[in-house]
Amino acid sequence: MTDWEAVGLSGVDARVYRQLLRDPGVPVRQHSEALEEPEATIEAAVGRLVAAGLVRVGSEAAPAPVDPRSGLGMLVRERRAALEGVAAMTDQLAREFSAGQLQAEPNRLIEIAVGRDAIEARIDDMLRGATQQAVGTDTPPYVADGSLQVSSAELALLDRGVRFRAIYAAEVLDHPGWVARLGAMAERGEQSRVLPQVPVKLLIVDGTTAILPLGGDGSSRPGKARAVVVTDSALTSALQVLFDQLWGQATPLQLTQSATADPVKTLINLLASGMKDEAIARQLGVSGRTLRRRISQVQEELGATSRFQAGLQAARRGWGREL
Incomplete structure (x- = not known):
């Protein structure tokens, strides 16, 4: 697809528009001769350009080009609005599709991820798919030191403006590496709070999909770690309620210091x-x-x-x- 096709115009339309830029206000017949195209073809292209706001017709025979920053700018805005509408419709259809799948196959409500790599990949997918908010709770022990690193999915989520709230166990703050990690996340926009104890590790995305460990955390045997993913159900809603209650009890964590801070x-x-x-x-x-x-x-x-x-x-x- 060419740039002109992206705004609903053809290659012929582009040639005619550029010809009009070179020789504005001359009869269609002359443009036909210059481009070696039938007058009917030129007239049809002019009609499309007029409809697109790129050409103004003072008389049938002498079309004149409009500043492309006006005409094309309007087309781009219209196409952007249309694409945003398609994106919204896609999200809605996806939700309807998921609901239909879950109704047809209730076992889709539950997914088991086995092994550290599978769990991390599932969390990564969830974060990258977040559109509104992500919330989570975290507490030691950890499967690997790599948990200290801020993942690209977390950074992408914060950079695109998705709200991210997290509750950490106070024990986390005894580790210098984790304090630095939380400071970096706060600078990116994460809102964090702390509790003396956090009952469970948990991540919920957009209030519809949650992941939490099954049994032990697998810190001694990473390959045996297991997590359950719960999709769009009463259980997901209950986990969101649990998080909201913990959030209300937790203390805001402010690790970044400014010159004006008390x-x-x-x-x-x-x-x-x-x-x-x-x-x-x-x-x-x-x-x-x-x-x-x-x-x-x-x-x-x-x-x-x-x-x-x-x-x-x-x-x-x-x-x-x-x-």
Whole structure:
């Protein structure tokens, strides 16, 4: 397909339009002679160009070209709108197709992925297919150190503006590599929160497809790891409800620091996340002694005698719930 065909015009139309650009306002007969085409062919092409907004006809015999930035720009916008409509229709038809398949074959609701590679490939496919949002929970142990790497599917999802929310177990923050990973994800737009404990690893895409491990996580035998993929069912909806409840209980995680960030609020947030002192000191770039001094100062400022009371006072002031 040529560029002109992409906007609904033919090669003959392109030749006629370029001829009109060279000799605007002359009779069709002369264009017929110059292009060595019958007048009927030229007149038909002019008619299509007029309909496309690329030619203006002052009289039947003397067509004049229109600025292509106007005519072609309009065509491109129309075609783009049409393609967006086709894309939306395709998504709807795909949902109807999936619903029909599931009704005909209920066993399609459940899929078992066996082995680390198969599980990672299925997660990758789910993330790449996300159109609205992805949510997930994560907790150690991990099958491999490669889990520290931000996958290309995760980056592609965030780069195209799909909302990504994740809940992490506090234990994750004890690992410097994971703190760096979460910081990189936050910079890309991921919204993350933390809980002292996360009950299950889980990923849900667009509220319709979920994947979670079966039995053990397979960390000792990657080839034996198993995960279940659940598609568009009451179970998927229930898992989404579970995530939303956990999200409401979790503490926003703010690992990125700006010059304008309130250091007290930053420290409170890290304390509330469940990070150990060593991890907090590493995150803030201070010594353990300096961190303990800052914690004491925060407790004094909040009128608290313990970290727990400091967390309560911070919550009452609305600190740490800004995501």
